[in-house]
Amino acid sequence: MAFGFGQKNVGIDLGTSNTLVFLEGSGIVINEPSFVAKDTATGELMAVGSAAQRMFEKNPPTISVIRPLRKGVISDLDASIGLLKYFLSVAYNNRLGRPTAIIGVPSGVTEVERRAVKQAAISAGVRDAYIVDETIAAAVGAGLPVYDAPGCMVVDLGAGTVDIATISLGKANASRSTTFAGDAMNEAIKDMVLQRYNFRISEGDAQILKEEIGSADVKASKQLGSVTVKGIDLISGLPAQRDVTAEDVALAIASPVSHVLTAIQSTLEESLPELVSDIIDRGITLTGGGANLRYLDRVIADTVHVPVFVAPDPQEAVAKGLGEMLRSSQLQFK
Ligand SMILES: Nc1ncnc2c1ncn2[C@@H]1O[C@H](COP(=O)(O)OP(=O)(O)OP(=O)(O)O)[C@@H](O)[C@H]1O
Ligand SMILES: [Mg+2]
Numbered sequence: 543m544a545f546g547f548g549q550k551n552v553g554i555d556l557g558t559s560n561t562l563v564f565l566e567g568s569g570i571v572i573n574e575p576s577f578v579a580k581d582t583a584t585g586e587l588m589a590v591g592s593a594a595q596r597m598f599e600k601n602p603p604t605i606s607v608i609r610p611l612r613k614g615v616i617s618d619l620d621a622s623i624g625l626l627k628y629f630l631s632v633a634y635n636n637r638l639g640r641p642t643a644i645i646g647v648p649s650g651v652t653e654v655e656r657r658a659v660k661q662a663a664i665s666a667g668v669r670d671a672y673i674v675d676e677t678i679a680a681a682v683g684a685g686l687p688v689y690d691a692p693g694c695m696v697v698d699l700g701a702g703t704v705d706i707a708t709i710s711l712g713k714a715n716a717s718r719s720t721t722f723a724g725d726a727m728n729e730a731i732k733d734m735v736l737q738r739y740n741f742r743i744s745e746g747d748a749q750i751l752k753e754e755i756g757s758a759d760v761k762a763s764k765q766l767g768s769v770t771v772k773g774i775d776l777i778s779g780l781p782a783q784r785d786v787t788a789e790d791v792a793l794a795i796a797s798p799v800s801h802v803l804t805a806i807q808s809t810l811e812e813s814l815p816e817l818v819s820d821i822i823d824r825g826i827t828l829t830g831g832g833a834n835l836r837y838l839d840r841v842i843a844d845t846v847h848v849p850v851f852v853a854p855d856p857q858e859a860v861a862k863g864l865g866e867m868l869r870s871s872q873l874q875f876k
Contacts, residue, residue: 549639552668553864554626555646555679556659558611558702559724559831561591561625562861563633566868570861571633578621579607585620590628599744613721614648614703615655619662626666640669644867646676646860648703650719674867675714676860677707680829683863684853688712693817694824697806697842698860699832701725704802708813708821716812722801724832727752727794734794735773741784743773755788757836758799763792766836799838803845810846825849829859 553564556576563572574591581588582604589597598607610621630638643663647656656673663671681688681696688694689712698705701724707717731748735741743751751771757763766788775782806826810818826848828839833856843850853859 549641550634551642551644551868552630552633553644553646553679553861553868554663555676555860555864556611556616556622556626556662557700557860558609558614559700560857561629562858563629564861564865564868565633566865569865570858572629573858573861574629576609576611576625577607578610578618578625579605580621580624582606587624587628590625599746612702613723613725614700614705614719615651616658616662619658622658622662623665626662630666630668638667640667643668643671644864645671645673646679646864647673648700648705648719649675649677649707649714649717650703650705674864675707675717677705677714677717678709678712679863679867680705680853680859681707681709681827681863682866683859683861684827684829684856686827692824693813693820695809695821695826695848697802697826697828697830697833699723699802699828699830699835699838699856701831704805704830704832706805706809708809708817710814710817710820715814715817716809718805718809720801720805722798722805724749724752726798727756727832730794730798731756731791734790735771735784735786736776738790739784739786740776741773741782742776743771747771747773751786751791752795753834755786755791756795757788757792757838758795758841759837760789760792760796762837763788799835799841803842806842806846810848822848825851827851827853829853829856831857833857 550566555562575595577594579589579594610618660671680698686694693710707714728748768785768787839850
């Protein structure tokens with residue numbers, strides 16, 4: 543592989559919700575929300591990452607705040623280039639040479655979508671970009687013996703997609719990608735609050751409800767209490783506050799959760815029986831920010847009758863895996 547000489551190479555997890563940059567020899571140097579703020583009139587970049595996220599849903603019409611990725615793929619190429627350029631300049635302390643990058647993408651993306659990621663990275667200043675399967679990177683980052691013959695299984699729960707794979711000898715045996723992921727859960731919570739409470743809340747507050755009191759188990763959710771959110775009362779049309787219960791949040795996300803359970807089952811069904819037998823012994827590992835959803839590990843274990851583990855620092859697993867791939871060069875480049 544043609545890695546940059548004398549230049550520290552880089553692993554990039556360009557996520558729908560968060561972008562992480564792993565700098566060779568240093569580790570994860572960037573972990574920021576994938577947001578870009580632009581001047582609406584001139585298109586000029588005004589802020590990137592958490593600074594841009596703070597403006598989200600609060601911006602005046604003169605500023606547009608964009609999430610350049612939707613459902614795991616680039617939806618705004620220029621904004622993606624701007625985001626990568628900025629994060630790379632921070633990672634390299636403004637001394638970006640021409641590094642080689644490896645970038646994880648969801649398993650279900652098309653060739654055109656893959657090329658868009660590569661193009662974005664090259665336009666942002668890298669010499670060459672290798673695209674790898676995100677689930678393999680997640681499994682490596684979670685410390686699974688991905689390159690051995692016995693099978694292992696990973697479920698990477700992101701904001702845009704949930705990517706599932708059974709893996710042996712460094713390759714996916716069976717895989718699934720579903721968009722019933724973190725963003726879909728936020729939408730479901732927002733809709734539920736609208737219908738049940740006649741109350742309009744922001745996407746950001748729906749996400750806070752999910753992270754603070756969300757759970758995959760409706761019964762167990764009753765003990766998680768409630769959270770007060772601000773929004774607009776649709777009856778009076780006035781700003782107000784409401785207590786939203788954990789049980790309502792769990793009911794709202796029950797449908798996306800059950801889609802994830804079905805996708806896990808289907809992936810197991812499509813896998814070689816020998817690998818499934820290994821997975822029954824070794825268990826399923828959860829990565830991605832969504833792995834933090836309360837009781838999700840238990841609900842998956844009860845449904846598919848396989849032990850389930852949450853990776854340490856699950857949200858960093860893909861970036862750590864890309865870093866490990868840079869180090870070991872055990873790459874199957876495409
Ligand atoms: N405690 C929690 N409970 C439920 N969801 C959580 C929790 N913490 C984080 N999340 C969710 O994890 C998601 C972000 O995870 P991650 O950073 O892995 O996604 P991403 O890599 O940006 O997305 P994708 O891989 O789909 O492109 C968000 O939807 C966030 O709300
Ligand atoms: Mg991800």
